[in-house]
Amino acid sequence: MRIDVKKCAAILKEQNHILILTHAHPDGDTLGCGFGLCRALLKMGKKAKVINADEIPKKYHYLYEDMPVCEFNEEYIVAVDVATENLLGGIADVYSGRINLCIDHHGTNTEFAENLLLEKTAAACEIVYKVICELGVEIDKKTADCLYTGLSTDTGCFRYASATAETYYIAARLMEFGADNGYINRVMFETKTKTYVRLERLALESMNLYCNDEVAVITVTQKMYEESGSNEQETEALAPLTRQIEGVEIGITIREKPDGTCKASFRTFEKVNAAELAKCFNGGGHPQAAACRFDCSVEEAKKQLVEKCGEILR
């Protein structure tokens, strides 16, 4: 059932043991939602816990490191920033069909939960912010940091057209609650590890342009991880680089998996809908940022993608 912010808060008020699920290969928005909501619920005296199928990248440590661990029963299960159950990754099997509430902002949400709070905001953290306000919990500095992290990371630091007046208003409120924008954005956008700097150089060398220079493709192979000392966790920052060259409408980053299959990320501008491109290959996402998996090699995936892009741009 579709519900609104008011109803969502009313439901959460009635629950005492709340488990929050975040999506696999976690990013700042799903983690910001998870830990932000968890902090608010704990403040209300409820038991709450966030889980994720994968290891949480170290840079997000400030979201959770001081949080108390509490024991509880899995009475009520909430998924945040999760568009489809399979995006839960390794924990999908355990929770599939049992999710009570989903708070999400993806247009591609498959409405898999009992209750659905779906709004097309720039970041899912905007919806969680409104839920917390409706819960009547005062937002403390740490919670503000969590929610700001989601806003900032999902909008490329307020850069993309997806950021609305409301996104900036909420950011302003979170600043008033003490969000440390300087620190967060430094960690999320300004800090390159030395291994990443090496990977970036290799990735940029791999970049090729296709379709009258309207498509840029970067490929990241397992060999590049070896050479640079980097790993898949660090590839997130590569995707935006693909569409920064003048005239490029579709930026593609293809990452090779250890088993030889691969994953492709898309970044586009207004002219091309990235989610629709991803859909052609059973993927999904947002109009300007989306992704999909391939059961074939990087080279084969690249061939299929360039062909499809050619069709779309014609």
Added chain:
Amino acid sequence: MRIDVKKCAAILKEQNHILILTHAHPDGDTLGCGFGLCRALLKMGKKAKVINADEIPKKYHYLYEDMPVCEFNEEYIVAVDVATENLLGGIADVYSGRINLCIDHHGTNTEFAENLLLEKTAAACEIVYKVICELGVEIDKKTADCLYTGLSTDTGCFRYASATAETYYIAARLMEFGADNGYINRVMFETKTKTYVRLERLALESMNLYCNDEVAVITVTQKMYEESGSNEQETEALAPLTRQIEGVEIGITIREKPDGTCKASFRTFEKVNAAELAKCFNGGGHPQAAACRFDCSVEEAKKQLVEKCGEILR
């Protein structure tokens, strides 16, 4: 005399022919202030005009291209985002000692004008926004684009710690007035010309680390402009790259001038005050972004700078 926003608006209301001066080597904030204020004054039925000593980079065309040209007498002269008269560049001689009003946000402002509206905001456009509100002019889409450009460019797209709750509030208001954040940020932050991409590669190859890897120095020579087909106008985006490597506290970009002298830009984090570093070499700026000139070669400037950084970091 120091004045406040209210007084500033009252003064402008009494004037009919207003010339607006922007600083040399113009950036998004000085131009956003200039054209934003100019549009508001024209809307009030006044005569107004913006001038700059240098050519305005093409990417800023949307700030001014539709503006009517009006003839007028230079009755009242306003400088926006100008910290010292010599920053007016080629027009400094003509207007020095004759400036009636200065609207600025630099802590290093030398208070050279008759009336001074100085506030330590992230962008000077924040102050101009408040002046326009006080003037009672409704902000149209084009004016919103001007002011948003200043906010966004001076905060690295809302990234730096300098951005306050008020910065985000004003951005939200400007979005409501129609500011096209997607387009503006794409042009300012997401578009690299092919010549810039080549220059960036050469510049990154020139990067060296000093002082226990806490200082990163990029040098840009005239030869690099030749090789890449790029030019000095395109070097603005290089400065932030210097401090993105883990552990770097001071990022320095030294650009060689055609006459063999050079200019250095500094980017720092909280630990080091960039304006104070610049001051040691007769320059100035903000706590985290500043610049100065050298009458010597790039190599000599680099030597002096690395030595000074070593002292500061010890």
